[in-house]
Amino acid sequence: GAGVSQSPSNKVTEKGKDVELRCDPISGHTALYWYRQRLGQGLEFLIYFQGNSAPDKSGLPSDRFSAERTGESVSTLTIQRTQQEDSAVYLCASSSTPNTEAFFGQGTRLTVV
């Protein structure tokens, strides 16, 4: 596609429910990143996929968070049993190779009520 696409744009969910966030990277980009940004804060690294290598999950804050990526295409970030502290904008980015410019999607704004 023309850019990184994320869906949904906004998601309101009740505490305790599971949510799934989707990211469509730019076609051909081998590297894919997920970040979390709380209101007025910086970007917090969550997880990184690079080609067929094992993902770097070192940023996932708890075992309620998981992410998958099918080959070099779509990625989904799943948050189970959501908590109010999970409310944030979740940003996805992709790059053609690991050490180059990253292109960001517009993010998913998650609100847990």
Added chain:
Amino acid sequence: SQQGEEDPQALSIQEGENATMNCSYKTSINNLQWYRQNSGRGLVHLILIRSNEREKHSGRLRVTLDTSKKSSSLLITASRAADTASYFCATDLLRTSGTYKYIFGTGTRLKVLA
């Protein structure tokens, strides 16, 4: 803790003035990037500077890198109201597998007053 830290956290200037933001990091890097974020959503890439470069220009943007001090600065000359945004630096972090991931700083919120 974050690899990159921007300074100042917030900056307010008049249109036409120059804006300077700084970024410090902790470990050796291969390159450093600056991004802009409007309205708390997607980030836009501004400039990438490699560790063997000391200065880079792009339009009204000037980036410097001092690897001995582990710091970088972003200068926006002749600022405009449209430059109002948050600016982040991102440094690459070498993984044990030999590939890289990017760690972002906390950002500088720039406000340009018309």
